[in-house]
Amino acid sequence: MHAAELFSPDVKTKEGRVTTRRCLVGLFFMMILPGIARPQQPDSPAERRPYTIAVSVDNVVLPATVQNHKGILVSGLGKDDFQVYEDGLLQQITYFSHEDIPVTVGLVVDNSGSMRPKRAEVIAAALAFARSSNPADQMFVVNFNEHVSFGLPHNTPFTDKVTELEVALSHIKADGETALYDAVAAALEHLMKGNRDKKVLIAVSDGADNASKHTLAQIMAMAGRPDAIIYTIGLFEQDDPDKNPGVLRQLAKATGGEAFLPESLKDVAPICERIARDIRNQYTIAYAPANRKQDGTYRLIQVKAAAPGRGRLFVRTRAGYTAPLKTQPSPEASATYKDVQD
Numbered sequence: 001m002h003a004a005e006l007f008s009p010d011v012k013t014k015e016g017r018v019t020t021r022r023c024l025v026g027l028f029f030m031m032i033l034p035g036i037a038r039p040q041q042p043d044s045p046a047e048r049r050p051y052t053i054a055v056s057v058d059n060v061v062l063p064a065t066v067q068n069h070k071g072i073l074v075s076g077l078g079k080d081d082f083q084v085y086e087d088g089l090l091q092q093i094t095y096f097s098h099e100d101i102p103v104t105v106g107l108v109v110d111n112s113g114s115m116r117p118k119r120a121e122v123i124a125a126a127l128a129f130a131r132s133s134n135p136a137d138q139m140f141v142v143n144f145n146e147h148v149s150f151g152l153p154h155n156t157p158f159t160d161k162v163t164e165l166e167v168a169l170s171h172i173k174a175d176g177e178t179a180l181y182d183a184v185a186a187a188l189e190h191l192m193k194g195n196r197d198k199k200v201l202i203a204v205s206d207g208a209d210n211a212s213k214h215t216l217a218q219i220m221a222m223a224g225r226p227d228a229i230i231y232t233i234g235l236f237e238q239d240d241p242d243k244n245p246g247v248l249r250q251l252a253k254a255t256g257g258e259a260f261l262p263e264s265l266k267d268v269a270p271i272c273e274r275i276a277r278d279i280r281n282q283y284t285i286a287y288a289p290a291n292r293k294q295d296g297t298y299r300l301i302q303v304k305a306a307a308p309g310r311g312r313l314f315v316r317t318r319a320g321y322t323a324p325l326k327t328q329p330s331p332e333a334s335a336t337y338k339d340v341q342d
Contacts, residue, residue: 059094059286060086063198063229063256064317065278066305073281077307082315084287085302095286102136103279104158104194106187109169110205112145116174118235118265122204123169125268129202130162132276138194141168144183145176146211150190157193178242180205181212181219184230184251188222199228200279202272203251206235208244216247223254224298224322231257231275233268256318289323296325 062084066074079096107126115122130139138158141151151168152159159165184203191199209216223230232248245261252259258278260271285303300320305313 059288060301060321061095061197061284061286062301062303062317063279063282064285064303064305064315065256065282067314067316068310069312069314073277074305074310074313075281077283077305077310081305081307082283082285083304084285085304086287086289086291086299088300088302089290091287091290093285093287095284097284099284100134100280101198101282101284102134102138102196103198103200104191104196105133105137105139106142106191106201107139107165107169108142108144108183108187108201108203110145110178110180110183110207111143111172111174111176112178112207113175114206114240115235118206119174121265121268122235123166125272126169126202126204127162127166128269129272129276130165132273134280135160136196138196139165140187140190141165142183142187142190143169143172144179145174146179147176148179148183148186150186157190177211178205178207178209179211179213180209180247181214181216184219185214185222188228191228198279198282198284200257201228201230202233202275203230203248204233204235204268205248206237207240207242208247210242216250220250220254221322223251224320228255229257229279229318230255231278232259233271234259234261235265235268236261254319256316258316285317291323294324294326296323298322 064082066077068074075098077098079093082093082096084091084093107129109122109126111119126141133139138160140158143149143151149172151171152164156164159168180203184201187201187203191201230251232252234243234245234248236243236245245259248261249259251257258275262268262271289299291299298320299322301318303315303317305315307313
């Protein structure tokens with residue numbers, strides 16, 4: 001039966017005139033079948049399901065940034081253009097993608113007293129980052145001096161709204177000392193509550209830590225888990241006795257991020273926009289380690305890339321990761337299990 005016949009009152013079948021009910025049934029299927037054949041696309045990025053990296057928990061996932069000798073981001077590479085090494089041994093790549101994957105982002109902002117004259121530029125830079133990011137990213141703010149606090153309301157763990165980020169960045173008075181390590185620790189823990197596959201921290205500070213309960217060794221151990229990339233921006237005065245750019249470089253290098261030490265405040269906004277481009281143009285590589293031991297040891301990672309006609313390529317990714325430590329049953333638990341078996 002043709003579509004036009006469904007609406008004709010004179011249509012006949014072997015059983016007689018087509019009933020109104022049968023017409024309506026036919027019309028119903030005409031309306032829904034195109035939707036079944038071609039699922040309707042979401043109207044906006046915010047309505048799309050978050051991109052999911054299809055790898056198992058036994059894989060190490062590496063966001064990797066590739067640049068040429070001029071520092072320009074390189075796109076268009078394939079899986080076979082990469083080699084991944086763990087402790088010097090070539091690994092088999094189990095997953096590869098070059099997608100603009102939404103991320104969970106934490107903005108960790110120094111609000112110590114020395115930051116007071118720099119706050120306007122820092123806030124503007126953070127908002128420039130947000131505007132340059134994937135619309136499906138989820139973000140939060142950690143403000144710190146000698147105390148650490150979250151900028152968003154308690155019932156709003158993350159946001160994708162620039163206006164809410166601006167409020168979160170602006171309502172703290174710049175005063176006191178610097179608890180950078182405590183702030184990074186709090187941000188790393190909160191980052192794991194996000195539901196995006198990629199996790200990023202951007203830490204902005206103008207001085208060395210002088211008020212944290214956490215130590216640098218503890219923070220580096222947390223950063224050793226293959227969970228987050230940390231970018232750092234150091235706003236140091238030349239004669240500042242407390243400056244410690246080495247810490248910012250160490251955090252960034254260990255996690256596959258990058259440390260920036262701008263000479264002028266006007267450079268901070270372009271740096272944040274560059275970080276946003278970096279994140280959106282990363283490759284995602286996963287591999288199942290050939291070393292399956294759960295011994296808690298630190299494993300060194302090296303990723304290389306080469307492709308015909310591309311010249312020398314430089315890959316930035318995390319320096320390594322800490323393998324999980326297999327939990328041994330307690331003597332009491334072992335004895336109980338033996339008793340049950342006996």
